[in-house]
Amino acid sequence: MPDLNKLTIAEARDALRKGDVSSVELTQACLSAIDAADALGAFAHKTPELAMERATAADARIKAGDAPDMCGIPVGIKDLFCTEGVPSQAASKILEGFKPEYESTVSGQLRDAGAVMLGKLNMDEFAMGSSNETSVYGNAVNPWRAGNSDAALTPGGSSGGSASAVAADLCLAATGTDTGGSIRQPAAFTGTVGLKPTYGRCSRWGIVAFASSLDQAGPMTKTVRDAAIMGAAMMGHDAKDSTSADVPVPDFEAMLTGDIKGKVIGIPKEYRMDGMPDEIETLWAKGTAMLRDAGAEIRDISLPHTKYALPTYYVIAPAEASSNLARYDGVRFGYRAEMAPGDGITEMYEKTRAEGFGPEVKRRVMIGTYVLSAGFYDAYYNRARRVRALIKRDFDQVFADGIDAILTPATPSAAFELGQEVADPVQMYLNDVFTVTVNLAGLPGVAVPTGLDRNGLPLGLQLIGRPWEEGDLLNTAYALEQAAGFVEKPARWW
DSSP states (O other): OOOGGGOOHHHHHHHHHHTSSOHHHHHHHHHHHHHTTGGGOOEEEEOHHHHHHHHHHHHHHHHTTOOOTTTTOEEEEETTBOBTTBOOOTTOGGGTTOOOSSOOHHHHHHHHTTOEEEEEEOOSGGGOOSSSOSOTTOOOOOSOOOTTOOOOBOOOSSSHHHHHHHHTTSSSEEEEEESSSTTHHHHHHHTOEEEEOOTTSSOOTTBOOSOTTTOEEEEEESSHHHHHHHHHHHOOOOTTOTTOOOOOOOOTGGGOOOOOTTOEEEEEGGGSOTTOOHHHHHHHHHHHHHHHHTTOEEEEEOOGGGGGHHHHHHHHHHHHHHHHGGGOSSSSSSOOOOOOTTOOHHHHHHHHHHHHSOHHHHHHHHHHHHHHSTTTIIIIIIHHHHHHHHHHHHHHHHHHTTOOEEEEESOSSSOOBTTSSTTOHHHHHGGGTTTHHHHHHTOOEEEEEEEEOTTSOEEEEEEEEOTTOHHHHHHHHHHHHHHHTOOOOOOOOO
16 A cells, blocks of 8 residues: 555554555655655654554554554654653753653554554744744754745744644644634645644643633644544543533544534624735635535624723733743753853753743743733733633624534635745734634634646635534534635645
């Protein structure tokens, strides 16, 4: 069976069960692809020995008839997930040399299900970024190219390494995390599927924290079916995480019928923003028509507080980051700056944090510290919390009025060139304009590739679902995926 690394999870699972292929063969194919793709910068830490060990164990498990769906499937793990004995740096110098003696709950669940970890994937430092240009490892690069241009494009962020690896068939799927769109935006930029579950669906234990009330892990895959399979393996209640919800995880794959007759899809007028490219508007209209043709009722809706979402997010997220990143001080683990004679503990903290954190992390920590400081707490942070509640109330209202899912663009553009926007933080932050509301409201969202722009780059649409109803959301996404028929892959240049 040629090109084993190009299989989907569902295809590989079925082939493994039939004995047509082994996990060892799948894993070897992926490892070869990874070694040939260093130009993409997708993998930060390769773990070939561990991968072959787990693949061998998976084959024995499959042969014994004890094989969950993810057993034997080669995956990449975002560097934000702590993995036992394997470097887990969150793409930051300040965690240089850190090898946890424990496993994050999500990566542990995948390991226990028999999934094969190929290595750790590149990302924006501490998940702060929308282009994967803030990583201590260097840029991750999108495998897609615009027209005849050789310019390197962003794979999106912060889960840029995950998106690049899946799009380039270096792994069959990958884990991502989403704080303001960091699964869905990279998925849209790379022609892949990205699922951000309801807040609390996936345990955050063992995942390096950025903004604790917003962070949520999810799968990045080649198809909606794969997102259903991997997502179910990642979810579940965890007593170690106080924000983990004790809600049953259904068989999402079994819910993928493609039948959405009678479903009501909302189209929010506030997402039609000034300056939105015609291609995004056209894609949105086509996606709406696809869902209508599939039997859904289309209804215009209003989410009036959407216009406040970005400023609200960029107060709350940095505030929580400022608190979470205070633990990195050079004392307990990770990088410590060299001390000069006479330096004390204060100097050690200052030098370590100055040298260990990159510019974007420093910027957000300073913003967060400012909005939490005396005299500004009520003016900024408390006000942002109140607006967040209004944003959530908007969604609660439309769902109460009978809306089953909401269709929006996933990004305001196709992938842009590396270096194009990183010098202007505000311009970079605008990449999250369609995605941050989902995190602020704690809702599930999924990005589905649905077309190409005039330069041949992938474009995605976003579906937002009711809380805890990922199965219904994925079924609507499946209907959209089937209607769009997106099968394009990047032309190999690396």
